[in-house]
Structure formats: C-alpha cells, structure tokens
Amino acid sequence: MNDYFDNLDEIEKNLKYFITNHREIYESYENFGKLVHEKGGPLDEKTRWLIKVALSADCQNEYSLTTHIKKAFCGGCTKEEIEHALLLVAPTAGFPKMMKGLLVLRNILEQDNK
Known part of the structure; x- marks a missing residue:
C-alpha cells in the first residue's frame, strides 16, 4: 500500500x-x-468506523482513509460493509470521491493478499 x-x-x-x-x-x-x-x-463500534471511512473518502485524505479502513477491519467491519459505506459517498459527495475510496480499499485488500 x-x-x-x-x-x-x-x-x-x-x-x-x-x-x-x-x-x-x-x-x-x-x-x-x-x-x-x-x-x-450511542453508535456502535462498527458504525463509528464506517462513518469515519465515508468522511475520509469525502475529504479525499488518502492517508486518513487508509487508516480508517484498516481500523474498520480491526473493529469488526467486513469488506462488504466498508464498500457499502464508500458507495454511500457517491450520491452526496460525488462519484469520483467514491471511486477513489474504492481504489484505496482495493489496494489495501490487494496488499493484504500478498
């Protein structure tokens, strides 16, 4: 990564x-x-990390997004939940921000598989 x-x-x-x-x-x-x-x-751990993932994608801070995705995994989030959080960015913050977020997620998963 x-x-x-x-x-x-x-x-x-x-x-x-x-x-x-x-x-x-x-x-x-x-x-x-x-x-x-x-x-x-009152938000649960997973929900808090998913919100942070979406906010980081919107801000386009790749370093924070990477950190928050990794912490979301550690907090019990699945790849599908993180991807869903990223998809939710598109209607509000824009398709390019969502696509960049997906790229960061895919790169993390690719690195983890090596």
Missing part, C-alpha cells in the same frame, strides 16, 4: 516532527479523538 502514496514518507516524517515538537498538543488531540469515538454517543 505504501506504493500508492507518493508522499507517504513525508506525511509520516511530518507527523513524527509534530509529535516530537508538540507532544502535549498531539496527546490532547489524540485523547479528544478517542473520547469522541468512544464516549460521544
């Missing part, structure tokens, strides 16, 4: 820089995200 992102190394280097130089802010941000995810409301 790393081949899919031309700038993956730069993204990871930048995140490492941010964590190293702004640890307290990073930890606060991480804690906020965890609290919203776990304590923000």
Whole structure:
C-alpha cells in the first residue's frame, strides 16, 4: 500500500516532527479523538468506523482513509460493509470521491493478499 502514496514518507516524517515538537498538543488531540469515538454517543463500534471511512473518502485524505479502513477491519467491519459505506459517498459527495475510496480499499485488500 505504501506504493500508492507518493508522499507517504513525508506525511509520516511530518507527523513524527509534530509529535516530537508538540507532544502535549498531539496527546490532547489524540485523547479528544478517542473520547469522541468512544464516549460521544450511542453508535456502535462498527458504525463509528464506517462513518469515519465515508468522511475520509469525502475529504479525499488518502492517508486518513487508509487508516480508517484498516481500523474498520480491526473493529469488526467486513469488506462488504466498508464498500457499502464508500458507495454511500457517491450520491452526496460525488462519484469520483467514491471511486477513489474504492481504489484505496482495493489496494489495501490487494496488499493484504500478498
């Protein structure tokens, strides 16, 4: 999957820089995200990850989309559920965003099969 992102190394280097130089802010941000995810409301784990997958596809943030798809799998989502979440992006956010999301999903599955 790393081949899919031309700038993956730069993204990871930048995140490492941010964590190293702004640890307290990073930890606060991480804690906020965890609290919203776990304590923000009544949605079950799978539903929360599927929403995050769809939002990441809409934002076209491939790094976040990859992370959220992988976490959705870890959270118990099936390939079919993740694909459905991506298909739901098309009517609201646009067909190209959905297609790009499907490409990311397919690349993750392809890498996992290697």
